[in-house]
Amino acid sequence: xxxxxxQGPYEVAVEEVEDPELKHPNDVIVDITTSCICGSDLHMYExxxxxxxxxxxxxxxxxxxxxxxxxxxxxxxxxxxxxPFNVSCGFCQNCEEGFTGFCTNVNPGFAGGAYGYVAxxxxxxxxxEKLRVPYADHNALKLPEGREHEDAFALLAxxxxxxxxxTRLADLQPGExxxxxxxxxxxxxxxxxxxxxxxxxIYVVDQVPxxxxxxxxxxxxxxxxxxxxxxxxxxxxxxGGMVDKGVDAVGYQATDPADVDTxxxxxxxxPAKENPAIVLNNLIRxxxxxxxxxxxxLYVPEDPGAPDDMAAQGRLGIDFGKFFEKGLKCGTGxxxxxxxxxxxxxMIIEGRADPSWVVSHRVSLEEAPEMYxxxxxxxxxxxxxxxxx
Ligand SMILES: NC(=O)c1ccc[n+]([C@@H]2O[C@H](COP(=O)([O-])OP(=O)(O)OC[C@H]3O[C@@H](n4cnc5c(N)ncnc54)[C@H](O)[C@@H]3O)[C@@H](O)[C@H]2O)c1
Ligand SMILES: [Zn+2]
Ligand SMILES: [Zn+2]
Numbered sequence: 001x002x003x004x005x006x007q008g009p010y011e012v013a014v015e016e017v018e019d020p021e022l023k024h025p026n027d028v029i030v031d032i033t034t035s036c037i038c039g040s041d042l043h044m045y046e047x048x049x050x051x052x053x054x055x056x057x058x059x060x061x062x063x064x065x066x067x068x069x070x071x072x073x074x075x076x077x078x079x080x081x082x083x084p085f086n087v088s089c090g091f092c093q094n095c096e097e098g099f100t101g102f103c104t105n106v107n108p109g110f111a112g113g114a115y116g117y118v119a120x121x122x123x124x125x126x127x128x129e130k131l132r133v134p135y136a137d138h139n140a141l142k143l144p145e146g147r148e149h150e151d152a153f154a155l156l157a158x159x160x161x162x163x164x165x166x167t168r169l170a171d172l173q174p175g176e177x178x179x180x181x182x183x184x185x186x187x188x189x190x191x192x193x194x195x196x197x198x199x200x201x202i203y204v205v206d207q208v209p210x211x212x213x214x215x216x217x218x219x220x221x222x223x224x225x226x227x228x229x230x231x232x233x234x235x236x237x238x239x240g241g242m243v244d245k246g247v248d249a250v251g252y253q254a255t256d257p258a259d260v261d262t263x264x265x266x267x268x269x270x271p272a273k274e275n276p277a278i279v280l281n282n283l284i285r286x287x288x289x290x291x292x293x294x295x296x297x298l299y300v301p302e303d304p305g306a307p308d309d310m311a312a313q314g315r316l317g318i319d320f321g322k323f324f325e326k327g328l329k330c331g332t333g334x335x336x337x338x339x340x341x342x343x344x345x346x347m348i349i350e351g352r353a354d355p356s357w358v359v360s361h362r363v364s365l366e367e368a369p370e371m372y373x374x375x376x377x378x379x380x381x382x383x384x385x386x387x388x389x
Pocket of ligand 1: 038039040041042158182185187206207211249250251253255256257279297298334335
């Protein structure tokens with residue numbers, strides 16, 4: 001079958017690889033109908049992780065079950081399903097308690113597994129024609145048959161639940177104000193989730209105009225362009241004070257607004273302009289004393305391309321004194337997709353949510369190399385790319 005294979009920094013290719021096979025009676029094979037490119041893939045794509053060439057990318061997968069292992073009891077050939085990006089077992093302590101992003105069985109020596117991701121276990125990704133799904137009864141969420149809501153349902157694999165998770169990590173309550181840093185797919189979904197959950201005011205910070213416009217149009221958010229000045233001061237001026245809650249949807253490869261060349265329209269990440277602690281410190285400044293920060297943006301214990309030696313070991317210059325002084329709280333980590341995907345699916349089915357507005361491109365798998373390049377450059381208008389084999 002064809003699959004998107006990592007070749008080394010800034011290079012992916014669509015290659016012929018072995019078809020997946022049932023390896024365990026609890027597996028199913030899914031014929032992929034949609035697999036998305038994610039900002040998380042870009043950390044590997046840019047050579048900013050320990051990923052080695054040969055990994056088949058793709059952790060946001062949906063499709064139709066084509067082969068069913070003997071021990072699978074709830075799925076049949078022909079079922080339309082979407083898989084959480086997490087691979088999890090369902091019966092370890094973390095899974096039992098709902099923390100399926102931290103499963104201790106699927107990736108021995110580590111808490112958490114995923115498809116097509118460095119250090120997340122031996123699970124090839126789904127930017128391919130087919131995918132093996134382990135512990136399939138647990139890991140596949142059934143969808144209504146047909147093609148309806150294909151874009152919206154594909155987002156249940158990661159970014160809609162992850163954006164939602166960002167607001168839950170911040171313990172957002174109805175009527176509260178929130179600042180979301182990053183208007184990539186995850187930030188946009190966090191802002192959309194905040195709107196659904198009844199936030200009173202939503203601020204979304206980025207520098208890419210088309211992304212900020214999407215936040216205004218679809219999330220009733222106030223757009224804060226960090227090219228126009230310190231985003232924290234802009235929010236405090238507009239809101240008349242600090243906000244109740246904050247979400248980091250950027251992560252460690254954050255651009256330092258102070259280093260941006262505002263004469264160009266280049267929005268690509270550049271290690272020379274990065275400051276891995278800037279978003280965390282801006283959140284510490286902008287959230288009111290006793291407020292809470294949700295941090296779904298990715299941080300890593302090792303960064304081979306870090307701007308300095310400390311950051312290379314995942315050690316960041318965080319303003320912990322201010323954090324303590326303000327009595328702030330925070331939540332971090334991979335999204336436990338299974339905590340939310342069933343409910344978000346039902347909101348889509350009932351017409352109460354439709355996150356598909358975030359999708360900018362649906363293209364064939366063959367176009368993956370060009371689309372990785374464009375999405376990595378944060379090109380205007382390239383917000384969320386869906387691949388179709
Ligand atoms: N916790 C999880 O389960 C989980 C799941 C998916 C993605 N993620 C992570 O979430 C983050 C966002 O993912 P994405 O797909 O939206 O990626 P993305 O790279 O497309 O979006 C990040 C956005 O942040 C903006 N940005 C950069 N520096 C900034 C700054 N200083 N202030 C404000 N905005 C800034 C960029 O312009 C970009 O639009 C990534 O780190 C990704 O790895 C985490
Ligand atoms: Zn993802
Ligand atoms: Zn488990």
